[in-house]
Amino acid sequence: MAIRREAMGGAAFCRLKEAYDGRKAVLRRWKSGGKKVVGLMGYDIPEEILLAAGLLPFRITGYYGGERASAEKYLEYSFGSVWKGLWESLTSDYEGLIERVVFCSSSDMFLKLFYYLRALGGLEPERRLPEMLYLDFELTQKTFKTQERNERELRDLIAAAERWSGNAVSAQDLRAAIALCSEYRRALRAFNALRGPERCTVTGSEALTVIGGSMFMEKREATDCLRRVTEEARKWPDAPGVRVYYAGSVQETTEVYELAEQAGCNIAGEDHDMGRRMFDTDVDERLEPVSALAERLIKRMPVSEKGSIRARVRSLGRELDEVRPDAFITFMNNNDEAYVWDYPSVKAELLEKRGIPDIVVQKQSWPLMEPQALRTQLEALAQRAKEAK
Amino acid sequence: MPENKSYETRSVKRLEATKAASAYQKEWFKTLRPRVEAGEPFALVCADAPMEILRAMDIPFVVYQWWTAICAAKQLSGKMYGFLRDAGYRDDICSYCSTAYACALDPHPEEGPWGGLPEPSIIITQSECSIMGKIENLMAEAYENAEQYVMQRYYEPVVTERWFDKAFDDYKLLSSGRRLDFFERELRDLIAFLEQKTGRMFDMNRLRQVMDYVNEQDHWYRETRDLIAKTRPAPVTVTDTVNAVMQAQWQRGTKWAAEHAKSLYEEVKYRAENNMPAVPNERIRLMWIGRGLWFNLAFYNHFEEKYGAAFIWTMYLGLAADAYGRLGYEDNPLRALGTRFSMITDFLHMPPWNSEWFLKEARHNMIDGVVILTSENCMNNGDFYYNIVKTLEDNGFPVCLLRADPADAKKWNQETMTAAVEELIERRIEPKLKNGKDVRE
Numbered sequence: 001m002a003i004r005r006e007a008m009g010g011a012a013f014c015r016l017k018e019a020y021d022g023r024k025a026v027l028r029r030w031k032s033g034g035k036k037v038v039g040l041m042g043y044d045i046p047e048e049i050l051l052a053a054g055l056l057p058f059r060i061t062g063y064y065g066g067e068r069a070s071a072e073k074y075l076e077y078s079f080g081s082v083w084k085g086l087w088e089s090l091t092s093d094y095e096g097l098i099e100r101v102v103f104c105s106s107s108d109m110f111l112k113l114f115y116y117l118r119a120l121g122g123l124e125p126e127r128r129l130p131e132m133l134y135l136d137f138e139l140t141q142k143t144f145k146t147q148e149r150n151e152r153e154l155r156d157l158i159a160a161a162e163r164w165s166g167n168a169v170s171a172q173d174l175r176a177a178i179a180l181c182s183e184y185r186r187a188l189r190a191f192n193a194l195r196g197p198e199r200c201t202v203t204g205s206e207a208l209t210v211i212g213g214s215m216f217m218e219k220r221e222a223t224d225c226l227r228r229v230t231e232e233a234r235k236w237p238d239a240p241g242v243r244v245y246y247a248g249s250v251q252e253t254t255e256v257y258e259l260a261e262q263a264g265c266n267i268a269g270e271d272h273d274m275g276r277r278m279f280d281t282d283v284d285e286r287l288e289p290v291s292a293l294a295e296r297l298i299k300r301m302p303v304s305e306k307g308s309i310r311a312r313v314r315s316l317g318r319e320l321d322e323v324r325p326d327a328f329i330t331f332m333n334n335n336d337e338a339y340v341w342d343y344p345s346v347k348a349e350l351l352e353k354r355g356i357p358d359i360v361v362q363k364q365s366w367p368l369m370e371p372q373a374l375r376t377q378l379e380a381l382a383q384r385a386k387e388a389k
Numbered sequence: 390m391p392e393n394k395s396y397e398t399r400s401v402k403r404l405e406a407t408k409a410a411s412a413y414q415k416e417w418f419k420t421l422r423p424r425v426e427a428g429e430p431f432a433l434v435c436a437d438a439p440m441e442i443l444r445a446m447d448i449p450f451v452v453y454q455w456w457t458a459i460c461a462a463k464q465l466s467g468k469m470y471g472f473l474r475d476a477g478y479r480d481d482i483c484s485y486c487s488t489a490y491a492c493a494l495d496p497h498p499e500e501g502p503w504g505g506l507p508e509p510s511i512i513i514t515q516s517e518c519s520i521m522g523k524i525e526n527l528m529a530e531a532y533e534n535a536e537q538y539v540m541q542r543y544y545e546p547v548v549t550e551r552w553f554d555k556a557f558d559d560y561k562l563l564s565s566g567r568r569l570d571f572f573e574r575e576l577r578d579l580i581a582f583l584e585q586k587t588g589r590m591f592d593m594n595r596l597r598q599v600m601d602y603v604n605e606q607d608h609w610y611r612e613t614r615d616l617i618a619k620t621r622p623a624p625v626t627v628t629d630t631v632n633a634v635m636q637a638q639w640q641r642g643t644k645w646a647a648e649h650a651k652s653l654y655e656e657v658k659y660r661a662e663n664n665m666p667a668v669p670n671e672r673i674r675l676m677w678i679g680r681g682l683w684f685n686l687a688f689y690n691h692f693e694e695k696y697g698a699a700f701i702w703t704m705y706l707g708l709a710a711d712a713y714g715r716l717g718y719e720d721n722p723l724r725a726l727g728t729r730f731s732m733i734t735d736f737l738h739m740p741p742w743n744s745e746w747f748l749k750e751a752r753h754n755m756i757d758g759v760v761i762l763t764s765e766n767c768m769n770n771g772d773f774y775y776n777i778v779k780t781l782e783d784n785g786f787p788v789c790l791l792r793a794d795p796a797d798a799k800k801w802n803q804e805t806m807t808a809a810v811e812e813l814i815e816r817r818i819e820p821k822l823k824n825g826k827d828v829r830e
Contacts, residue, residue, distance in 0.1 A: 076763060077792065078770040108519050108769060111544055112739075116773045118548075119740035123776060136544045140522065145541070145578075149571075305519040309526045337482055341523040344477035362479075 002258050006236045007206050012228035016213030023061060026216045027097050030056055036165055039094075039130065041086065041113065042104030043250075043273040044137055044300070046293045048181050048283070049154065050102075051219065052173040053161035059215045060101070061252040061274075063088035064366065074120065080333040081366035082250055083109045090117065096128045100164055102157065104135040106273075107305050111136075133160050139306040142298050150294040158290070174289035180219050181283070187226035188214065188279040194233050195268045197324035200243065201236040204267030205254035212252070212274050241266030242385040245323050247304070247316060247346070248331030248339055249364070250274055256331065256364075259371055263378035265385075269323035271316065277301050304338040312342045313349050320350060327385040328358035329378075334365050357384040400628035400686035403660075403667060406653040407629060410636035413645065418503035421449055425507040430587045433489060433509040433528065433535070437517055439576060439730040441603065444642040445596040446580075446589050450513075451506060453489035453528075455639060459502045460488050461683035461796045469495070470797065482766045484796040485680065486524050493531035508532050511586060513579070515540035517734040518769035538582050542731065543571045552736055553711045553746055557607075560715045560728045572727030596722045599642035600715065606641060607714035609650035610634065613657050614710040618754040622671030623701045624660035628689050629667065630706045631681055638709060672697035673818055675810075676751055676786075678777070679762030680795040681705065691807060696814050702754050704737065711746070712736055740773040744780040751786050758818045759788045760810055766794050787817035 007013045019026055030037050038050050039060045047057040062085015070092040071084035079087070090101070090113075103114040114134045121129045135153045138146040158169050167173075191210055194202045202210075210229055214222040244265045250272040251257060257267050269276055281300045284292045301319075302311045320328075328351055330339050343360060351358050359381045361374060368374060402408065425431040432443055432450035443450045460469055469491035470480035476494055478487070489506065492498060498505040509528075512535050516522040522539065529537035547565050549555060555562040561569070580591045613630070617623050633653050640646040659665075675692070677700050682688050692698040712733055718725030736742045751759060759781055764770045778788045789809050794800055 074773075074775045076771045076774050077765055078763075078767065105544075112771055112773075115739045116776075119744075119773055119776050122741060123779065134544065136542075138541050140519075141539060141541065145574075149541070149543075152567075304523075309523055309530075337479075338520055338523060340479050340482060341520065341527065347477070 002254075002261065003206055003209065004203065004236065007233070010229060010232035012225045012232055013206070013210065015225055016210050016217075016229060018213070019216040020209045020213035023216050024093065024097075027058055027094065030058070031097055037098060037100075038161075038164065039090075039098040039101035041090075041101055042110050042135070043106040043277070043303070044139065044297055045102050045104045045135065045157070046154065046296070047219075048174060048177040048289075048293060049157050049169070050161055051180060052169045052177040053158075053165040054167050055161055055165050056218065058098070060086060060089055060094070060098070062086050062366075063093045064253050065093070074116065078335050079109065079112075080249070080336040081364070082252065082333060082336065083113065085252065085366065087113060087116075090130070091120065091127070098130045100133075101130045102133045102135065102160070105137050105139060106303065133157070137297055139297060139302070140308065146298060147291075147294050150297050151290050154290050154293055171289055174293075175285070178283050178285055178289060178292065182285060184214070184219050184223045184226070185279040185282060187223045187230070191226050191230045191233065192276060192279070194230065195239075195323075197243065197268075200239045200266065200268060202233050203239045203241070203261055204244075204246075204257040204270075205261060206233075206239075207267075208251065208254050208257055208274060211278055215274075215278075239266050240264075242327050242382045243268040243323070243325045244327045244329055244381070244385075245320060245325035246270040246272075246275075246329050246331060247342075248272070248329065248361070249333040249336045253366075255366075255368065256374075259368070259375055260329075260378050263375045264382035265327065265329075265378050267329075268325055269319060271301065271303070271319065273303075276319075277303070304342055309342050309345050313345050316346055317350055320354065320356070325356065326389060327381050328356050329361060329381070330358065331361045332364065334363045337362070355388060357381060357388055401626075401690050402629060402632070403625065404629045404633055404653070404656050406649065406656050407633040409652070410633050410649060413649070414636050414639065415503050417640070422504055422507050424449065425510075430510045431507055432511040432513055433506075433532075434513040435486075435515055435521060435525070437515045437730055437733060438513045438540070439515075439579065439726055441596060441599050441642050441726055442576060442579060442583065442591070443513075444599045446583055446587065446591055448511070448583065448587060448589070451509075452639065454485055455635065456492070456506060457485050457488035457796050458635070458681065458683040460492075461798070462686070463502045464684060464798070465502065466684060466797045467799060470799075481797070481800075483520055483524060484766055484794055485764065486518075486521050488796060490524050490528045490531060493528055509535045511535065511583070512537045513540065514538065515542060515730065517542065517738070518767075520769065536586060538579065540575050540579060541571075543568055544735075548741065551745065551749075552732075552742055553749060556712055556728070557714045558716055560718070560725050563728045563732060568731070569724050569727060572731045573721070573723045576723045576727060593722065596726075597719060600718055600722050600726070602642045602644060602647045604714045604716070605647040606637070606650040607709060609647070609654045610706060610709040611711070611714075613650075613654045614706050615753075616654070616657055616661055617701055617706075620661045621674070621755060622666035622668060623674065623699055624657050624665060624667060625701075626667045626689060626693075627677060627700045627703045628686050631686065631703055634705045634709050635681075638705075641713070668693045668697060668699040670694075670697035671699045672822065673699070673757045673814060674702075674755055675700045676702040676747075676754065676756045676759045677762070678704065678747060678759060680764060682762065682793075682795055684796070684798040685801065685803075688803075688806070692810060692814065696811075696819075698758075698814055698818075700760075702750060702756060707746075707750050708733070708737070738769075738772045740776045743772050744777045747777060748780050748784055748786075751781060751784075756786060757822075758813050759786050760813065761788060761790050762795060763790060763792050764795055765792045766797070787813060789813035789817075
């Protein structure tokens with residue numbers, strides 16, 4: 001099905017799609033416009049701090065333009081598609097375009113990428129690798145100790161941001177940036193509401209495009225575009241297909257979602273950071289800013305790798321309450337398999353109890369090795385969901 | 390039932406120290422079960438946990454990755470992974486960590502190695518990999534009476550050059566003050582948990598005694614490693630040292646383990662002084678990087694007769710020699726211990742710590758070629774092999790990479806793996822030896 005004609009007919013959607021499809025062009029434009037850009041390698045780095053310092057956060061995603069020669073050369077088998085894509089972007093596609101990158105502990109693989117890149121700089125000093133900062137947030141334990149630790153890491157980021165920008169960051173600057181990002185997240189949530197169970201006018205691939213496209217815009221423009229696309233999307237026809245919830249590897253392109261749509265499924269919600277998890281939790285604007293940012297880290301929906309099995313079951317239960325899907329997909333890239341250990345509990349405690357049919361898709365890569373086989377699996381899921389209804 | 394293999398899996402064992410370690414472990418296990426059944430606490434811990442704290446509190450423990458090695462050596466992996474499959478989990482990933490969970494699903498645990506793993510009351514997690522944490526969640530659920538205690542990890546972007554020169558003599562140079570503070574607090578929190586859980590009081594002087602034993606044990610490992618390094622042909626190979634060291638490391642911090650390490654040294658010394666080479670026709674000295682091939686230790690002996698190629702180095706003795714001991718800990722043993730249990734992952738798995746150390750050890754042990762085992766079903770696998778290979782190759786050490794699973798024999802292809810090592814020997818090492826050139830030139 002892909003992106004529908006009605007969506008492409010709207011100016012705001014087209015603007016978001018342009019950003020989503022042309023991430024490197026955005027980066028180039030920001031650079032040539034004299035902006036101080038900071039790359040983000042991790043899903044939990046508070047953009048608010050960078051914005052407060054007058055820096056522009058740029059979410060680094062993987063390279064999807066063809067062969068990933070650098071990743072194939074330097075990385076071992078255990079790096080799945082997403083991680084190879086990120087490596088390719090940093091060491092090849094974006095080389096020379098990004099001068100500073102912040103990593104964080106959203107996945108163990110970000111730590112590895114950080115260490116590997118630093119070592120690569122030693123092996124090949126002629127490379128133009130960015131200056132790198134690693135923030136080791138604790139994201140599994142929800143304790144006071146965690147809160148203190150994460151606040152300390154955030155203060156490191158503030159210090160780095162001040163150094164990089166030459167601007168001191170005051171509490172007032174932070175509050176203003178927090179307000180800006182909260183407004184942005186509210187706009188994302190308003191758009192995402194159009195994927196709801198009562199009336200769904202947005203397909204999964206359209207949603208990914210809008211949510212993802214907004215990441216590659218300056219915040220005010222992104223918020224404005226999101227508001228306009230929300231108005232546009234209210235008039236789009238209902239999205240066809242069985243409502244599906246997606247749990248699994250992050251999807252940085254619409255390839256898998258589009259395939260699902262062709263198979264009669266519509267992904268109406270997901271647990272990854274190019275989708276709903278981006279805007280699932282607000283920063284409490286009443287609190288001291290650093291404390292509030294650290295608190296958001298604790299309150300966010302746990303990703304599989306960083307969440308206990310119990311926490312995952314609880315959080316997916318809440319997701320299912322909200323999204324009310326007819327079917328469920330667990331999708332794993334090769335060696336991105338934390339979900340394997342959640343799955344039997346999710347199946348027994350959520351899916352079977354609610355009568356939600358599901359499939360498990362494993363050992364995937366980019367590009368998809370066997371798209372037809374995946375499509376057949378998705379078609380069968382759609383059929384089972386229709387029958388269950 | 391143990392699985393039968395079409396190839397020999399039992400390695401050559403020459404040392405009394407190896408037999409003594411196995412006998413001690415069996416006896417220790419025999420006494421463990423009644424202690425646990427009588428209500429004593431028993432901990433299942435990950436390999437990075439600060440075992441010295443448990444030792445000082447006289448809480449018996451088993452490192453579950455080491456238990457995996459025992460199950461693999463007893464050819465029980467297939468049976469264990471069957472339990473995982475039956476419970477809805479995949480039986481082909483994370484095998485190094487999931488075996489202990491599989492044991493928890495075994496309806497007849499007493500049929501496991503050495504009378505089986507007793508049911509733990511404490512599970513201590515300090516995971517270098519997030520998946521380990523999830524598997525530990527499952528263990529804690531499966532062992533109904535077990536309480537899981539999760540220690541936090543903390544990384545920082547500080548590189549310590551030549552860590553192996555600092556770890557023993559001046560541990561404070563290994564890390565920043567922030568990281569030292571962090572792990573000291575983690576240890577204090579763990580102690581508080583253990584005191585509350587067991588009703589036992591922690592005694593810092595007892596920990597000092599444990600650390601003394603660790604230093605003594607590691608002293609003998611350094612002596613042993615250095616003796617093997619300088620003796621050509623080597624008096625022992627890795628099939629002699631792996632079990633002798635690993636089983637004694639299990640009892641690290643005890644008088645027995647320190648004395649055992651000394652006896653290992655004396656036995657190796659006797660062999661060195663009395664011209665008793667492990668491989669009399671030794672021409673080639675090989676280094677094995679990666680986890681031990683537990684289900685097939687005989688693989689290491691396979692190349693001895695045909696090529697005179699002896700595997701003389703693994704990380705097990707090397708790390709015991711360089712990474713565990715700490716001098717000058719007396720004023721604050723917790724701070725010193727913090728640098729041990731928190732940094733071994735860096736030393737082994739992260740660049741540049743790992744490549745720098747492997748190169749030092751390759752040179753020190755007069756190595757001719759290196760075989761690296763990459764654990765293909767481990768999500769956490771990845772030590773920047775490109776960097777390790779380049780560092781070694783650039784310095785004259787030819788390398789071959791094997792992709793396999795050290796715990797699960799079902800995917801092991803004896804023929805392919807043998808051919809890969811033979812190719813390393815025949816095409817990379819032999820030609821240089823025939824030309825009278827040392828490969829390291």
